[in-house]
Amino acid sequence: MTQESPLIVERQGPIGKLTLNLPKAHNALNLEMIDLMAAQLDAWEADDSVACVWVEGAGDKALCAGGDVVALHKASGSYDAPGAGQFVEDFFTREYRLDYRIHTFPKPIVVWGNGIVMGGGIGIMSGASHRIVTETTRMAMPEITIGLFPDVGGSWFLNRMPGRTGLFLGLSGAQFNGADALYCGMADRLLASERKQALIDKLAEQPFGPVRQQNHALVSRAVQSLEMEAAEYPAPNLREHYDAIQKLTDAPTLPEVYRDIVDYAGDDPWLQRSAKTLKAGCPLTAWIVWEQLRRSKHMSLAQVLQMELALALNMCSNGQVKEGVRALLIDKDRSPQWQPARLDDVTREQVEACFAEPWDGENPLADLC
Numbered sequence: 001m002t003q004e005s006p007l008i009v010e011r012q013g014p015i016g017k018l019t020l021n022l023p024k025a026h027n028a029l030n031l032e033m034i035d036l037m038a039a040q041l042d043a044w045e046a047d048d049s050v051a052c053v054w055v056e057g058a059g060d061k062a063l064c065a066g067g068d069v070v071a072l073h074k075a076s077g078s079y080d081a082p083g084a085g086q087f088v089e090d091f092f093t094r095e096y097r098l099d100y101r102i103h104t105f106p107k108p109i110v111v112w113g114n115g116i117v118m119g120g121g122i123g124i125m126s127g128a129s130h131r132i133v134t135e136t137t138r139m140a141m142p143e144i145t146i147g148l149f150p151d152v153g154g155s156w157f158l159n160r161m162p163g164r165t166g167l168f169l170g171l172s173g174a175q176f177n178g179a180d181a182l183y184c185g186m187a188d189r190l191l192a193s194e195r196k197q198a199l200i201d202k203l204a205e206q207p208f209g210p211v212r213q214q215n216h217a218l219v220s221r222a223v224q225s226l227e228m229e230a231a232e233y234p235a236p237n238l239r240e241h242y243d244a245i246q247k248l249t250d251a252p253t254l255p256e257v258y259r260d261i262v263d264y265a266g267d268d269p270w271l272q273r274s275a276k277t278l279k280a281g282c283p284l285t286a287w288i289v290w291e292q293l294r295r296s297k298h299m300s301l302a303q304v305l306q307m308e309l310a311l312a313l314n315m316c317s318n319g320q321v322k323e324g325v326r327a328l329l330i331d332k333d334r335s336p337q338w339q340p341a342r343l344d345d346v347t348r349e350q351v352e353a354c355f356a357e358p359w360d361g362e363n364p365l366a367d368l369c
Helices: 031-046 069-075 084-104 120-126 154-160 165-172 178-183 193-204 212-225 242-248 254-262 269-280 283-295 301-317 320-330 348-355
Strands: 007-012 015-020 052-057 062-064 109-113 116-118 130-133 138-140
Touching: 007 031, 007 193, 015 031, 015 193, 031 084, 052 062, 052 120, 052 193, 062 109, 062 120, 069 084, 069 320, 084 120, 084 301, 109 120, 109 193, 116 120, 120 154, 130 178, 130 212, 154 165, 154 283, 154 301, 165 242, 165 254, 165 269, 165 283, 193 212, 242 254, 254 269, 254 283, 283 301, 283 348, 301 320, 301 348
Parallel strands: 015 052, 052 109, 062 116, 109 130, 116 138
Antiparallel strands: 007 015
């Protein structure tokens, strides 16, 4: 029996369609899928018969729930296993390179962000020219629960959200829906999930030509024509909680902000869950979130991904990711033994070590510009 490809490649007229095809794993992004997507984008950029790229997830539950963290767990920690450190570097280098490719791709890319869109799934979606959410969309950057950090350009897009909502989402891993995604700049249009095929068909009928700017406009009009009425949007969380988020993140230091969030004593369920997630999350990750947003405020996207590559490799090698994934997905005891165990125990030297480039010579993403 031949193993089914983790990426389905199809054509519908001028539309090149990519389907992330691991539905049982909520289309988790693995290295093979990353490489196949990158190669196909290269081919379609050079193919004049392809005017637009469409990306979706197999099934109706998820675009992509994140990266293949189970594979990272196996290769993380002490790096004792042969090739373990190289796998981690290869995974993040090629994932971030793909994310950058999507951000800078000259032809329209439409990403259908239905269902779960988290972590690496947001990396795929955030750089697309046309980011579509639906009434079922559930987004989050929940890396604090596994000892990683909001990567795949999180330093870039969290810093560009209204007020301090990006800081709050990075620290708390809070989920947000399609209406929230529009509000915070993570999506462009909200369509009913039942209109997916209607949109694909409409795109395939467009009079695309050689002028890419005009093709982008054609895609924009097609998407807009099928957009859901604002009155039908799911009830928002970010807009409704904006003032509370601003108050909870108003202090000038992380320990104060951390205490204000985890000590939330109100009766709002969304804020209660956010406080609980942060309290149970990796203390070193909380410091990384705070510091990555401070350092990246005026960075380019390329500089952000270069910085995040060092962070990702260091958080895997120092054991945080291995322990976080163990507790959540391997043993499933949900009792991670973080080291350091408390926010106040994290030293400045430990934080700085996470940002230090761990390779000899040039950054593997140095050619991004």
